[in-house]
Amino acid sequence: EDKVVQSPLSLVVHEGDTVTLNCSYEVTNFRSLLWYKQEKKAPTFLFMLTSSGIEKKSGRLSSILDKKELSSILNITATQTGDSAIYLCAVVGTGTASKLTFGTGTRLQVTL
Amino acid sequence: EAQVTQNPRYLITVTGKKLTVTCSQNMNHEYMSWYRQDPGLGLRQIYYSMNVEVTDKGDVPEGYKVSRKEKRNFPLILESPSPNQTSLYFCASSLRGPPAPYGYTFGSGTRLTVV
Numbered sequence: 001e002d003k004v005v006q007s008p009l010s011l012v013v014h015e016g017d018t019v020t021l022n023c024s025y026e027v028t029n030f031r032s033l034l035w036y037k038q039e040k041k042a043p044t045f046l047f048m049l050t051s052s053g054i055e056k057k058s059g060r061l062s063s064i065l066d067k068k069e070l071s072s073i074l075n076i077t078a079t080q081t082g083d084s085a086i087y088l089c090a091v092v093g094t095g096t097a098s099k100l101t102f103g104t105g106t107r108l109q110v111t112l
Numbered sequence: 113e114a115q116v117t118q119n120p121r122y123l124i125t126v127t128g129k130k131l132t133v134t135c136s137q138n139m140n141h142e143y144m145s146w147y148r149q150d151p152g153l154g155l156r157q158i159y160y161s162m163n164v165e166v167t168d169k170g171d172v173p174e175g176y177k178v179s180r181k182e183k184r185n186f187p188l189i190l191e192s193p194s195p196n197q198t199s200l201y202f203c204a205s206s207l208r209g210p211p212a213p214y215g216y217t218f219g220s221g222t223r224l225t226v227v
Contacts, residue, residue: 034215042218099145099170104154
């Protein structure tokens with residue numbers, strides 16, 4: 001069974017800090033890893049990382065896939081209060097083409 | 113606007129009273145799926161559909177039914193709801209079975225409480 005573990009479960013930082021969120025996975029025949037941001041309700045897509053695209057960046061957010069360590073990190077620099085959310089990591093393997101397997105998420109709170 | 117629409121947003125019901133949560137997408141997506149989200153357990157797949165008339169169980173299908181008679185609609189049916197089905201439910205769609213270029217598009221969620 002595919003498995004995704006995220007850490008930390010929760011963290012609180014001050015505005016302007018840099019944070020690193022972790023995601024480790026076990027999946028049959030890895031295809032891709034996705035990061036989502038969940039604020040009040042529906043998760044919204046951030047990045048997708050695959051064997052051919054192991055690093056993505058968008059503004060202050062960036063993500064790297066480490067296929068050897070079966071993990072990924074999501075970095076947020078110069079955090080803002082609007083970054084407060086739950087960040088979800090999900091993986092897809094060829095054995096589970098029917099779904100994304102999600103971690104339980106990291107709750108980030110950015111304070112003034 | 114491309115979107116996945118779920119209704120209702122909030123629902124409180126009593127044990128055993130059949131209910132349906134609707135989901136509709138306007139993106140001509142082939143793949144649709146239902147998830148439930150519970151504290152400490154994350155998002156777990158209930159059912160999915162690869163296309164019209166093609167549905168299959170996810171990880172936690174007990175107590176739920178689905179149908180896919182039309183491409184755009186994928187309702188979730190609880191024939192006899194129980195309190196352990198109290199949860200936040202998400203419908204999601206994708207152009208095809210994952211991984212689509214942008215993963216899933218999620219609906220805004222349905223907060224269900226069964227008393």
